Amino acid sequence: MRFLPLLLRNLLRKKARTLLTIGSFMAALLLFGLLAIISRALSQGVDIAGADRLMVRNRVSLIMPLPKSYQMQIARIDGVRAVTHASWFGGVYQDRRNFFAQFAIDTETWRDVYTQYRMPDEQWQAFVADREGCAVGRDLARRFGWQLGDRIPIEGTIFSGTWELNIRAIYEGERPDEPTMDLWLHYDYLDERRTIIKGYVGWYAVRIADPAAAENVAGAIDSRFANSPFETRSETEAAFLSGLARQIGNIRLLILTVGTVVFFTLLLVCGNTMAITVRERRGELAVMRTMGYPQGLLLMLIMAESLLLAGLGGAAGLVLAKLITLGGDPTRGLLPIFYLAPGEMALGLGLALGLGAIAALLPGLAALHGRIVNQLRGV
Amino acid sequence: MASTDTSGNTSSDSLIQVHGLVKTYRRGSEKIRVLSGLELEIDTGEFVAFMGPSGSGKTTLLNLLGGLDVPDTGSIRIAGEEMAGLSGRALSRWRARHVGFVFQTFNLIPVLTAARNVELPLLLTRLSRAERQRHVAAALELVGLAGRMDHYPRQLSGGQEQRVAIARALVSDPDLLLCDEPTGDLDRDTSEEIVDLLRQLSDQHQKTILMVTHDPRAADRADHVLLLERGRLVRAADAQAAS
Numbered sequence: 166m167r168f169l170p171l172l173l174r175n176l177l178r179k180k181a182r183t184l185l186t187i188g189s190f191m192a193a194l195l196l197f198g199l200l201a202i203i204s205r206a207l208s209q210g211v212d213i214a215g216a217d218r219l220m221v222r223n224r225v226s227l228i229m230p231l232p233k234s235y236q237m238q239i240a241r242i243d244g245v246r247a248v249t250h251a252s253w254f255g256g257v258y259q260d261r262r263n264f265f266a267q268f269a270i271d272t273e274t275w276r277d278v279y280t281q282y283r284m285p286d287e288q289w290q291a292f293v294a295d296r297e298g299c300a301v302g303r304d305l306a307r308r309f310g311w312q313l314g315d316r317i318p319i320e321g322t323i324f325s326g327t328w329e330l331n332i333r334a335i336y337e338g339e340r341p342d343e344p345t346m347d348l349w350l351h352y353d354y355l356d357e358r359r360t361i362i363k364g365y366v367g368w369y370a371v372r373i374a375d376p377a378a379a380e381n382v383a384g385a386i387d388s389r390f391a392n393s394p395f396e397t398r399s400e401t402e403a404a405f406l407s408g409l410a411r412q413i414g415n416i417r418l419l420i421l422t423v424g425t426v427v428f429f430t431l432l433l434v435c436g437n438t439m440a441i442t443v444r445e446r447r448g449e450l451a452v453m454r455t456m457g458y459p460q461g462l463l464l465m466l467i468m469a470e471s472l473l474l475a476g477l478g479g480a481a482g483l484v485l486a487k488l489i490t491l492g493g494d495p496t497r498g499l500l501p502i503f504y505l506a507p508g509e510m511a512l513g514l515g516l517a518l519g520l521g522a523i524a525a526l527l528p529g530l531a532a533l534h535g536r537i538v539n540q541l542r543g544v
Numbered sequence: 545m546a547s548t549d550t551s552g553n554t555s556s557d558s559l560i561q562v563h564g565l566v567k568t569y570r571r572g573s574e575k576i577r578v579l580s581g582l583e584l585e586i587d588t589g590e591f592v593a594f595m596g597p598s599g600s601g602k603t604t605l606l607n608l609l610g611g612l613d614v615p616d617t618g619s620i621r622i623a624g625e626e627m628a629g630l631s632g633r634a635l636s637r638w639r640a641r642h643v644g645f646v647f648q649t650f651n652l653i654p655v656l657t658a659a660r661n662v663e664l665p666l667l668l669t670r671l672s673r674a675e676r677q678r679h680v681a682a683a684l685e686l687v688g689l690a691g692r693m694d695h696y697p698r699q700l701s702g703g704q705e706q707r708v709a710i711a712r713a714l715v716s717d718p719d720l721l722l723c724d725e726p727t728g729d730l731d732r733d734t735s736e737e738i739v740d741l742l743r744q745l746s747d748q749h750q751k752t753i754l755m756v757t758h759d760p761r762a763a764d765r766a767d768h769v770l771l772l773e774r775g776r777l778v779r780a781a782d783a784q785a786a787s
Contacts, residue, residue, distance in 0.1 A: 167667050167673070168667060170656075170660065171656070171660070171664075171667075174653075174655040174656055174660075175655065177655070178654075178655050448651065449651070449653055452645075452647070452651040452653075453664065454612075454636070455610065455612060455639065455643075455645045456639065456640060456645070456664060456665045456668070456712075457636045457637060457638075457639040457640025457641070457643075457665065457668055458636065458640075458668065459632075459633055459636040459637075460632070460636075461633075462668075536612075536613060537607075537612045537613070538607050538612050538613045541612070541647075
């Protein structure tokens with residue numbers, strides 16, 4: 166603490182340079198924050214996928230259906246605790262840009278498999294009791310200002326007509342970063358009204374007794390329906406969601422590449438700043454050495470200055486990214502999880518501080534290396 | 545008393561005892577011997593001026609005595625402590641405790657006030673903030689700048705800057721003040737003020753002061769003037785005779 170006034174005075178010595186360096190860190194960490202948000206959104210659910218859940222879909226493609234009659238057959242396979250199903254509804258609320266996912270679900274079994282969603286029991290019962298009812302996620306309800314009891318029109322794109330639904334329940338996730346941007350409606354209602362693919366579902370979700378036996382159970386399910394007109398492909402929920410994310414491209418690699426380039430550039434910028442700063446102060450550092458300041462302490466002071474720059478800029482960038490998330494998903498639903506987790510903020514800050522330390526280390530060592538008398542000659 | 549006894553015999557109660565000091569620098573393939581077997585004794589409280597032509601080894605000697613450089617051979621014993629065996633870190637600690645430096649170009653840190661500049665050596669001690677402030681105020685009072693504590697170097701005259709530098713050198717109460725041409729950048733009147741101040745520190749506070757100078761008027765105010773020629777010390781009387 167006793168060196169803080171010296172550190173602050175040194176930082177304010179070249180105000181423009183200090184501000185520009187802080188600005189570089191801020192911009193880089195803002196980008197890091199946004200990339201982390203997008204990465205999380207595009208790999209949505211992979212992190213929170215249930216280890217004890219399998220997804221069973223048509224082997225040909227996810228958009229191909231499976232017979233509803235499979236539900237009972239899957240339930241009888243060893244290791245299966247519960248089976249539910251869901252179907253993509255694909256409706257539009259008011260405008261095509263208001264995209265959000267809608268699933269027709271089996272209300273009888275849904276909560277046996279998806280145990281992580283939270284809502285008052287009376288709301289769930291109200292939803293179950295109303296065939297035209299629906300349950301919506303908290304974030305979705307907040308986005309459109311929906312309240313319980315509201316009647317909302319959804320224009321069908323796969324299943325024609327206007328589907329008027331009553332909001333009977335608003336659910337929340339178990340974790341704050343869990344997506345709550347979906348709408349659930351009754352499968353029975355959908356199957357009753359639609360004129361095509363009656364008696365079919367989109368996919369099955371299977372809860373298994375032992376996550377360690379996931380591969381065996383998945384194999385047993387696929388074997389059960391092998392050589393049938395509707396062969397299945399079963400995999401863990403995490404693998405299923407990763408597969409969905411991969412359809413967009415190798416997002417993680419792209420983000421990693423962009424992030425690496427940005428941080429490397431930042432390292433050069435900050436390293437250059439610190440090199441100039443330290444070179445300007447070589448004489449002062451030599452004089453401080455004559456006072457008895459050990460080289461290690463002077464190196465720490467140089468690094469502390471760089472860390473302060475990195476910390477201030479990094480924190481500002483991350484706070485800015487966080488503030489952007491508080492404003493909600495700017496893509497109006499394409500990024501259902503729009504959340505910067507504390508762990509990602511800590512990682513960003515750690516990276517910034519690490520860069521700050523590396524950027525100061527080499528110029529600092531170079532400036533303090535050698536005999537004092539040689540450095541004093543330059544004063 | 546300052547002496548240049550070439551017999552190698554030194555009295556054990558001297559503050560500084562230098563024996564057989566040799567220092568060589570290398571310039572490319574050429575070896576330049578700056579100090580050649582130098583002998584020196586200086587007692588506590590003495591004010592000694594070193595004179596001599598450029599390249600005679602004055603500043604090199606000062607650097608060696610201040611622990612900024614190490615001799616090739618020879619011994620430097622200050623306050624009973626042999627410096628040859630000290631590591632770089634130990635030398636740093638030794639400098640912080642025993643030596644204050646004053647430079648020709650003042651070398652104040654421009655972004656710190658006079659008080660903060662003077663406080664710098666004290667940041668290495670365990671003194672509390674209040675104690676540090678008390679020491680700083682006393683040092684600036686001693687050099688006649690009590691009213692300039694919050695001034696930045698750019699707001700001070702050259703003489704005042706050098707006074708701040710002297711206060712900074714004094715604030716940790718070192719045994720030894722090493723001044724490398726402290727009046728070199730000052731006009732005549734200001735130079736006299738600075739030398740007066742050094743004289744006062746020697747007389748009233750028993751500080752041992754070694755001053756390198758080219759200014760005979762400044763040297764005249766010292767207790768002893770020692771002339772360096774080709775890496776060896778010549779007695780003051782000889783120096784005056786030579787000049």
